[in-house]
Amino acid sequence: MTLSQGHEVTGFLKAVGQKLINGEGREILLRGVGFGSWMLPEGYMWMFPNGGDRPRRIELMVKELVGEEKAEQFWEIYYERYTSEEDIKQIAADGYNSVRVPINSRFLIVEGDAGAVQYHEQHLVLLDKVIGWCREHRLYVILDLHGAPGGQTGTNIDDSENDQPELFIDENNKQMTIDLWRMLAKRYKDEWIVAGYDLLNEPLPNWFSSYNNQIMPLYRDITKAIREVDDRHMIILEGAHWATDWSIFDDPFDNNLMLQFHKYWNNPDTESIQTYLDKREEWNVPIYMGEGGENNKEWYAGAFRLFEDHNISWNFWTWKKMGKDNSPCSVNIPSGWQLLIDYLEGGSKPDEATAERILWEYLHNISFVECIYHPEVTLSLFRRPKARIPAIFYGYKGAGVSYGIKEGKRNPIGFRNQDGVDIRFVEGSRETPSFEHGKGEAWKADEWMYVQLAAEDWVSYDFTVADTAEASLYFIDLCLFAPNGSAGLAVTIDGESIERIELVDSLWGTKRTHNPVKLAAGLHRIELSSIDNSIGIQWLEVIPA
CATH class of the missing domain: 2.60.120.260 (Galactose-binding domain-like)
Known part of the structure; x- marks a missing residue:
């Protein structure tokens, strides 16, 4: 028997009607986890206040505390260690079949003088590595542009600089986004383990809805650029307002589309997702709950069975964060961590030696083998004994x-x-x-x-x-x-x-x-x-x- 035979993760994934079909023509539901806070560090997963709520603010704090040279060392160790092959092995062993990789455009685009955009090859190699691990351990990969150039939400979650959705304000940011996706599609056009391209995470909350009419035209422009170099990978579209508002979706414009919503705060019942079920029927495409979690294990046992019973692929948010038991992996809080929180809230600055000790203890703690593993989270998601x-x-x-x-x-x-x-x-x-x-x-x-x-x-x-x-x-x-x-x-x-x-x-x-x-x-x-x-x-x- 070949490696692919008998395994649902095999061959290019494709949307066929309302189903996802693998390379052997068999139907599959995606059941996965997201790598929140890896390529786009999120402050709440570090237990930080607003002063450290997004990558650029966390980066500034690290540089202020230990200097530019040690800050560069810190981040390269962080990116190498936060998600490793050990994490991938455990995810596969737990029975998941996919991962969603959130990418910050600043992670891939080298900032510098105006002119031709340069890409950070070392970071692209890191992305290659995780894709390779997933191929080896049989986990489909969804590439998610979590932080587009300029920011698609105007909030901390996309590393927005000025709390404005500058992706939709500056045409240069739109072009950089289109070019970034073209580059990624060209790089991974032959990589079957990549399930699809999640074009923009949670664009435009309601208070920026005046820009909503720009989302679908940008989706079309990005897809056109992707299709110039890659005609096999699935295109994944999210609604506005944290991916929950699907009124922006007008007409299907590609023959390999999947629509994505997110679900956190409301009741896990059919009424709460009826609009997504209706749109699935209207467009005749598969739908995907691409982020859900950040709640308790009892809620998980209800919400994720809701998705299963309605044949909706799902992705749990998130695999790893600090000091919590409602994700599979919990990073131990370093001693003295409160000193960093206090500093971000306007308190006194720790001396460099103290700050370095705290930060390097954090780097030690983020490795999978040093995390506290909570198997009961996965048991609840899959409703396995003894959830x-x-x-x-x-x-x-x-x-x-x-x-x-x-x-x-x-x-x-x-x-x-x-x-x-x-x-x-x-x-x-x-x-x-x-x-x-x-x-x-x-x-x-x-x-x-x-x-x-x-x-x-x-x-x-x-x-x-x-x-x-x-x-x-x-x-x-x-x-x-x-x-x-x-x-x-x-x-x-x-x-x-x-x-x-x-x-x-x-x-x-x-x-x-x-x-x-x-x-x-x-x-x-x-x-x-x-x-x-x-x-x-x-x-x-x-x-x-």
């Missing part, structure tokens, strides 16, 4: 497939209103689901909402046993209560009856199935049915025996 699944995140495939209710819609609360399952708040809590990008831990669905099934109602939950796992035994834990003092719950897996659980009081409690079930690698389905009385379900977990 906790909040009961409100039953399947998204509709009535008769993901749920069944006897008496029609009940108790709408502004969440999953297209369904009819009775979702309620935990006693004494009336919070509204919300999330602010970058803050995290705001959407605590499992703590205050639950599903209440009337007699003969049922809900189902898909979960996955990893491909690398051997068939083994599993229990199911459930957090339940009986509002009327007693209730029965029937539990099935893959259509086979497992157990009937009896409740004899009205207090919340955890029940475990008595008989473990043997499960092989792959997708499985749990169905929970209320037998003879109302029953509340807060969460469930599949537990290795």
Whole structure:
């Protein structure tokens, strides 16, 4: 058997109708992670305040603290170490099939005198290296222009200099962007592991919407330049306002397109993505959730199943950052890091020796082997044992497939209103689901909402046993209560009856199935049915025996 046979990551990826098709003609969903803060350092991933919220401000701080020569050393070590082959190996081992590489144009374009644009060959070689590692370990690569010349958002996330979207203000910046993409397309035109070109990350938030009419013409100009040298790679287009506003999309202009949205702060339900599903039908192209995360693991278990059930490729943001447990990798905070934060907030400047010690400890800590690894994040994204699944995140495939209710819609609360399952708040809590990008831990669905099934109602939950796992035994834990003092719950897996659980009081409690079930690698389905009385379900977990 050749290397490609039996592997979904093989050959040029192409959009065919609403599907992504690999080089062997098989359908594939992208499931990946993004390399935030690598080629475009983001201050919130360094726990920095506004004074260090973007690359150019972080670079200035480093230079002020240790001088220009040591600052250059710092950044070259940083770029080599932040994402390495060890990271790529782990991502592939975890079962992801793709990565999204955010690029700052300043990382590739050599700044200097006006005239012909020069590219930083050493940094292009670094990009070659990560693409080569991904080819070896079978991860498709999406090249994402996260910070275009001049900035496409006018905010910190694109390294904007003057908080203005100068890409759309200065024609020279547009031409540099077009030329940059032509150069990249020419360099990688024969590289099959590159899945596609993500032309602009999150162009133009609403407060700069007066420039929105320039986005599609620029997309067309970039694509024309790419197609002059590369007719095989997919073109990926993002909507305006953090990629969420798709009203800018008029007509498809290429036969190999994918549309991208991002999802962080709002409810993981079908209503929240309906406009993207509608546009998929209208344009007959695949769609991609290219950034989502920065929340808690319970939210991940809901949101990423939403994408799976609607056949939407997805990418988790982000693989690595400092001091957090809601990304797979967490960089240990160097001792004395608060001195840098204080300096950025206007405090006293650390002496050079102290600053160098702190910064070089940071460089030590960013290597994958020095990071704290959080496998539970990946377990939640893929719904693998023993990820906790909040009961409100039953399947998204509709009535008769993901749920069944006897008496029609009940108790709408502004969440999953297209369904009819009775979702309620935990006693004494009336919070509204919300999330602010970058803050995290705001959407605590499992703590205050639950599903209440009337007699003969049922809900189902898909979960996955990893491909690398051997068939083994599993229990199911459930957090339940009986509002009327007693209730029965029937539990099935893959259509086979497992157990009937009896409740004899009205207090919340955890029940475990008595008989473990043997499960092989792959997708499985749990169905929970209320037998003879109302029953509340807060969460469930599949537990290795």
